[in-house]
Amino acid sequence: MPTDTSGTPVPAARARRPPVPRHAPVTPLSRGRAVLASEWIKLRSLRSLRATALSGFAFSVGLAFLVCSGFQARWHTLGAQAQAHFRPVDTGLGFLQITPLFFGALGALVVTTEYGTGQIRGTFVATPQRPLVLAAKALLVGLLGFGLALVTVSAAFLLGQSRLSGATPHASPADSGAAGAVLGGALYLTLTGLLGLFLGALARSTAVAISALLCLFTILPVLVNNLPKGFVWRHTVPYLPSNLGFSLWHSHVGFLLRPVSAGCVLALYVVVTAAAGMALLRTRDG
Amino acid sequence: MNAHLVRTAAEGRRHGPRARLRATARSEWVKLWSVRSAPAVLGATAVVIVLGALVLCSGYRSGWASMSASERAAFDPASTSLRGIEPAQLFVGALGVLAVTGEYGTGLIRTTLAATPQRAQVLVVKGLVLGAVVWAVTTASSFGAFALGQHLLTGPVPHAELEDPGVLRAVLGGGLYLTLIALFGTALGALSRSTPLGLAALFGVLLVLPLMVGLLPSGLADGILPYLPGEAGSQVWHVMPPSPHSLGPWQGFSLFALDVVVSAGAVLTLTRKRDV
Numbered sequence: 001m002p003t004d005t006s007g008t009p010v011p012a013a014r015a016r017r018p019p020v021p022r023h024a025p026v027t028p029l030s031r032g033r034a035v036l037a038s039e040w041i042k043l044r045s046l047r048s049l050r051a052t053a054l055s056g057f058a059f060s061v062g063l064a065f066l067v068c069s070g071f072q073a074r075w076h077t078l079g080a081q082a083q084a085h086f087r088p089v090d091t092g093l094g095f096l097q098i099t100p101l102f103f104g105a106l107g108a109l110v111v112t113t114e115y116g117t118g119q120i121r122g123t124f125v126a127t128p129q130r131p132l133v134l135a136a137k138a139l140l141v142g143l144l145g146f147g148l149a150l151v152t153v154s155a156a157f158l159l160g161q162s163r164l165s166g167a168t169p170h171a172s173p174a175d176s177g178a179a180g181a182v183l184g185g186a187l188y189l190t191l192t193g194l195l196g197l198f199l200g201a202l203a204r205s206t207a208v209a210i211s212a213l214l215c216l217f218t219i220l221p222v223l224v225n226n227l228p229k230g231f232v233w234r235h236t237v238p239y240l241p242s243n244l245g246f247s248l249w250h251s252h253v254g255f256l257l258r259p260v261s262a263g264c265v266l267a268l269y270v271v272v273t274a275a276a277g278m279a280l281l282r283t284r285d286g
Numbered sequence: 287m288n289a290h291l292v293r294t295a296a297e298g299r300r301h302g303p304r305a306r307l308r309a310t311a312r313s314e315w316v317k318l319w320s321v322r323s324a325p326a327v328l329g330a331t332a333v334v335i336v337l338g339a340l341v342l343c344s345g346y347r348s349g350w351a352s353m354s355a356s357e358r359a360a361f362d363p364a365s366t367s368l369r370g371i372e373p374a375q376l377f378v379g380a381l382g383v384l385a386v387t388g389e390y391g392t393g394l395i396r397t398t399l400a401a402t403p404q405r406a407q408v409l410v411v412k413g414l415v416l417g418a419v420v421w422a423v424t425t426a427s428s429f430g431a432f433a434l435g436q437h438l439l440t441g442p443v444p445h446a447e448l449e450d451p452g453v454l455r456a457v458l459g460g461g462l463y464l465t466l467i468a469l470f471g472t473a474l475g476a477l478s479r480s481t482p483l484g485l486a487a488l489f490g491v492l493l494v495l496p497l498m499v500g501l502l503p504s505g506l507a508d509g510i511l512p513y514l515p516g517e518a519g520s521q522v523w524h525v526m527p528p529s530p531h532s533l534g535p536w537q538g539f540s541l542f543a544l545d546v547v548v549s550a551g552a553v554l555t556l557t558r559k560r561d562v
Contacts, residue, residue, distance in 0.1 A: 048482075063498060063501065066502070067501045067502055070502045070503050070506050071503050074503045074505055074506060077503075077505055078503060078505075080503075082503075082504065091501075093500070094501040096497065097497055097501070098494055098497050100496070114337065139379055165538070206481070206482055207380065207384070207481050207482070207485060210485060210486075211376055211377075211380055211485070214376060214489055214493060215373060215376060218489075218493045218494070219372055219373045219376060219414065219493065220373070223338070223342070223369060223370065223372055223373065224341075224342075224345070227345040227349060228345065228346060228348075228349025228350060228352050228357070229345065229349060229352055230345070230348045230349030230351075231348070232348060232349075233345065233349060240312045262354065
């Protein structure tokens with residue numbers, strides 16, 4: 001009979017078990033890296049994410065092209081007042097009223113598809129530190145989203161301005177305010193991506209998350225922006241996410257916020273949604 | 287032989303198109319109400335329509351003093367109180383899409399079509415049942431929103447009465463418009479057979495398309511905007527036309543109805559040919 005190191009006999013079954021491989025101890029850092037790696041694989045392998053990102057890019061660039069071509073072709077039919085009010089940067093970046101929907105959907109899909117397929121259960125069994133999972137998703141969505149947003153907005157801006165020529169005013173990236181507007185637009189899209197991610201974590205369903213985004217970014221602004229600008233309006237409507245984003249890329253309009261404060265308030269929205277998402281993630285079923 | 291079998295045999299004898307129609311309608315009714323989200327969505331629709339009147343009419347009431355003379359002249363008290371319809375169309379549209387795609391998602395559609403191989407009949411009855419329920423809820427909510435909104439428009443702010451020209455048509459039009467939205471959603475859901483695709487198609491057409499067109503130079507936009515489905519259909523719940531280029535209330539509504547009929551026609555042709 002085999003014996004252990006002290007010479008006491010041990011049962012054969014235990015003795016034949018292969019030695020336990022010695023893993024490096026799990027440190028918070030190594031766990032973080034592992035979670036990040038697994039989230040990266042999931043993000044890369046989701047077909048619907050690639051489709052949403054590509055259609056968001058194509059939509060933005062295509063719309064910028066269409067709108068600027070339209071203004072170029074019809075410049076002489078515009079009235080003197082419309083010509084005086086024409087700002088090439090604002091018009092060229094007009095797609096930023098719709099593109100946030102694509103980025104919001106992108107962020108939401110990162111979470112809701114996992115709930116849809118049931119993959120989330122495997123994820124949470126592997127990493128019971130649920131907020132860590134969401135934080136890893138947010139880090140990736142934030143970084144990749146900003147890259148994608150910057151490429152999308154810059155490409156659409158350059159293509160749009162290249163369509164404007166002759167008598168039609170046009171802007172170059174070096175013009176004052178142009179680079180700021182492009183950067184502001186990219187920041188707006190990144191923040192909506194993150195907002196979509198955390199809304200998705202709250203809703204856990206693609207349909208609900210996307211409906212919420214549509215309500216927030218297309219219906220609510222149309223409904224309240226034209227109300228008379230009374231006291232209540234001035235202290236609520238400029239703080240809608242869509243109007244904060246508008247302040248980030250559009251030249252200043254009447255009662256709306258200045259870009260820096262608008263960016264801060266929009267970031268605050270993301271932080272509050274994130275906190276709600278993290279808190280509920282701990283208490284709800286997977 | 288027990289009572290149950292006797293009854294099925296008796297029902298078997300009077301198997302006719304009418305009995306089948308009644309049975310299909312009853313099963314669609316059961317399916318609509320047993321989806322847990324349906325009563326919640328219909329409730330939310332009613333709340334949003336009435337809430338819209340509350341927010342908008344009190345907004346105009348408090349901001350009236352700061353409005354210019356031209357803004358005051360363009361103020362339409364009846365349709366302002368009905369503008370909760372704009373967010374509500376999201377809910378009924380999603381309900382319409384989910385009425386079909388939910389069944390594809392769970393696989394229940396196979397049982398449904400095995401029980402009733404007359405596929406076109408299943409879809410038509412589904413649309414009729416959903417349409418009737420949505421019409422009842424949204425028409426009642428429109429009247430509620432109108433009453434609340436006009437009650438809030440006091441003092442110098444003009445308000446509308448049901449007897450005023452076009453007002454009753456607008457309030458009834460609110461229910462009709464939302465019913466068509468639900469049916470449009472059902473048709474797009476049946477065409478796409480997938481919840482995300484159906485929702486994207488419906489809201490792409492209703493919400494995103496007008497925003498896109500609005501970015502174009504105004505001469506171009508004025509020529510396209512009035513003919514978009516949502517824009518055309520919503521004329522029926524407006525008393526004053528929102529823009530000089532708008533179609534007339536019934537003209538616009540008929541155009542939207544035509545869009546819905548064409549998409550329903552596409553569904554009925556495709557549904558015979560496609561796999562479940």
